Amino acid sequence: MVKNLYIIGTEPRTGKSAIALGLTQMLLRDVQRVAFFRPIISGGQGNRKDHDINLILSQFYLNQRYEDTYAFTLAEARDIVNRGEHALLVETILNKYKGLERRFDFVLCEGTDFLGSDPAFEVDINSEIAANLGAPVLLVTNAQGKSPEEIVSSTQLAIDGFEEKGLDILATIINRAEVKDKDYVLSQLSCKFRSTTECLHYVIPEEPSLGKPTVKDVAKWLDAEVLIGREQLDAQVDDYLVAAMQVGNFLDYISKNCLVVTPGDRSDIILSCYASRQSTEYPDMAGIVLTGGIEPQRNIRKLIEGWSGNPMPVLLTKGHTFKTARVLMDLYGRIEADDQKKIATALGTFETNVDVNELRTRLEAKRSTRVTPKMFEYSLIEKAKNDRKHIVLPEGSSGRILKAADILLRRGVVDLTILGDPDQIRSDISQMSLDLSAAHIVSPAKSPLFDAYVNTFYDMRKAKGMTMEVARDTMADPTYFGTMMVKLGHAHGMVSGSITTTAQTIRPAFQIIKTKPGASIVSSVFLMCLSDRVLVFGDCAVIPNPNAKELADIAIQSAETAMIFGVEPRVAMLSYSTGESGSGEDVDKVREATKLVRELRPELLVEGPLQYDAAANPDVAATKLPGSAVAGKATVFIFPDLNTGNNTYKAVQQSAGAVAIGPVLQGLNMPVNDLSRGCTVDDIVNTVAITAIQAQAVQAQGK
Incomplete structure (x- = not known):
């Protein structure tokens, strides 16, 4: 069973709070610990709690603190995005969600209310959040006042739009419908869950008692005083009538369950309202709102308080008539936490019109395989934090390195040693207002370990002509010193390359750390984070031809790297032909490499030679290589040479908007990773986390 579900209303006033009630009750029948989470709330007035959060927590007594149920208000979210800190928004939401995921068995999420000024922003942000939470989506549309054709059109447009954003739509609920031809609407809609199973559709008819406010709602909305009729506040309000004309004309506009809004000094209107309650010629109104903070004259109030006919509530508000009427126009029926009648109606309506057994079964059968770049980056940080390792950064003179170190230490990802001139590094830290107090800042030549490192390096290389003088000069280089820290167990891994070449990073590793048993070469992979999955590309950075x-070695190493990072390896050995369709030296090399992989690691799923389209696209694979366990669903792509691999990863990165994390070096006894000189601070953070995870794997293999 999936561990979450994301409710998205496609427009304002869809009645999704009633849907949230029904879903929560459905989940609690089978799931012991359910949490409710709204990533972004509208933001209540004053200290008011979010309506839907308060409703769910109050009704079901979920073991949650209110402050854990949301991340931002809509205004805060927009401000963060406008400041260019979009990544911070998503990361904070993920952190909040993950906290709930660790404590609860299921997290029911609800999107924004579409009451802001920019619905496109809300569509995009809901889509992005749902994707990054790996949550299937339940869409709720508002069918109020729409014809059957309009319902189908607007709902299908919403489905298509969210499917285009890559979301998994589990079900759609067409709420507040006033259509008799339910079968027609359902027959016209189409969407698929993960492009294989048709998603579910339900129609819920309009329930007036849920969609329209009560006089009690009006009193809360206006912060009004109840003068008379406290027992009648549950009366439903169908319409508002502003009484500014003379009584004779006013009476023509009275309608059933209308709420009359009039100044408190209009005794004639007040008395005519009460008189109409005694007449069979006029429908019963819901009540009266007196404006301007003006109470009725003493004798008028005495008269109506002693009224023996049908009672009617009277409210008093401080605002003037126009302001009050304008405020009431924004009021709509809501299910309040203390209104058990409405709650019971909402739950009953949901269960009558939604096949909860069908929905529950479909939910239980689904497991999300979606992995967004932000989800993957988050998982890297969390894995690294679970078993904290010590990483050395030899480029202390790089501002990006120092900024990344600040982030890594604040988040508790790793322990760090930074190499360089301590005085200069501390000066840079001060100028950039960073906090690296938890880092070890070391000058290699002045380290107490320096002489021991020199002697070790000399002993390792003397057979190749190394002299003590050269060893001392070499070990003063921060990259060599950092590599020796890893070799001797004073650090678990090293990350370098932001201001040095790949050769300057890899050469010391070749000389000091060397390749691990069973690996003949050091190669690399890029972790390619597409919009919905992570692929492994190798080798795109080290071995030219x-x-x-x-x-074969690259393929085996890449499969092992994939497993370390939670990617199930299905290895495609790429070439310009598929199967037995082609021949030539290059194809034969790939065919031979595939054979070697199968001999050395028979448990691995591997196929080759394969063209890229046959490896990645199920439809192409069904034509070119039907029945293959790899074709069409490959996760590890092995390129025949560096030229092909490097160009392909960059093409995918630029054309598909993929996030390329790497290169990740593989085949060494202990992890050392190379950065691009154009890397960002986020790239450095991710690479350090990757190095720490590799160090965890090395430790696990050694036990």
Whole structure:
């Protein structure tokens, strides 16, 4: 069973709070610990709590603190995005959600209310959040006042729009419908869950008692005083009538369950309202709102308080008539936490019109396989934090390195040693207002370990002509010093390359750390984070033109790397032909490499040679290589040479908007990773987390 579900209303006033009530009750029948989460709330007036959160927590007594049920108000979210800190918005929401996910068995999420000024922003932000939470979506549309054709059109447009954003639509609920031809509407809608299973559709008819406010709602909305009729506040309000004309004309406009709004000094209107309650010629109104803070004259109030006919509530508000009427225009029926009648109606209506057994079964059968870039980056940080490692950063003179170090330490991802001139580094830290007090800042040549490192390096390389003088000069280089820290267990891994070349990072690793048993070469992969999954591309950075044996080694190493980062390896050995359709030296090399992989690691799913489209696209695979366990669903793509791999990863990165994390070096005894000189601070943070996770794997293998 999936562990979450995201309710998205497609427009204002869809009645999704009633849907949230029904879903929560459905979940609690099978799931012991259910949480409710709204990533972004509208933002209540004053200290008012969010309506839907308060409703769910009060009704079901969920074991949650209110402050854990949301991340931002809509105004806060918009401000963060406008400041260019979109990543912070998503990351904070993920952190809040993950906190609930750890404590609860299921998290029911609800999107924004579409009451802001920019519905496009709300569509985009709801879509992005649902994707990053890996949540299937239940869409709720508002069918009020629409014809059957209009319902179908607006609902299908919403489905298509959210499907285009890559969301998994589990079900749609067409709420507040006034249509008799329910079967027609349902027959016209189409959407698929993960492009394989038709999603579910339900129609819920308009229930007036849920969609329209009561006099009690009006009193709360206006913060009005109840002068008379406290026992009649549950009366439903169908319309508002502003009484500014003479009585004779006013009476022509009275309608059933209308709420009359008039100044408190209009005794004639007040008395005519009460008189109409005694007449069979006029429908019963819901009540009266007196404006301007003007109470009725003493004798008028005495008269109506002693009224023996049908009672009617009278409210008093301080605002003037026009202001009051304008405020009431924004009031709509809401299910209040203390209104058990409405809550019971909402739950009954939901269960009558939604097949809860069908919905529950479909939900239980689904497991989300979607992994967005932000989800993957978050998982890297969380995995690294679970078993904190010590990483050395030899480029202390890089401002990006220092900024990344600040983030890593604040988030408790790793322990750090930063190499360089301590005085200069501390000066840079001060100028950038960073906090690196938890980091070890070391000058290699002045370290107490320096002489021991020199002697170790000399012993390792003397057979190759190394002298003590050269060893001392070499070990003063921060990259060599950092590599020796890793070799001797004083650090678990190293990250470098933001201001140095790949050769300057890799050469010391070759000389000091060397390749691990079973690996003939050091190669690399990029973790390619597409919109809905993570792929592994290798080798795109190190080996220019591998032979068949080296290509097989790259494939095996890449599969192992994939497993470390939670990607199930299905290995595609790429070429310009598929299966037995082509021949030539390049194809034969890939075919031979595939054979070697199967001999060395028979448990791995591997296929080759494969063209990229046959490896990635199920429809193409069904034509070119039907029945393959890899074709059409590959997760690890092995390129025949560096030229092909490097160009392909960059093409996918630029054309598909993928996030490329790497290169991640593989094949070394202990992890060392190289940064691009154009890397961002986020790239450095991710690479350090990756290095820490690799160090965890090395430790696990050694036990």
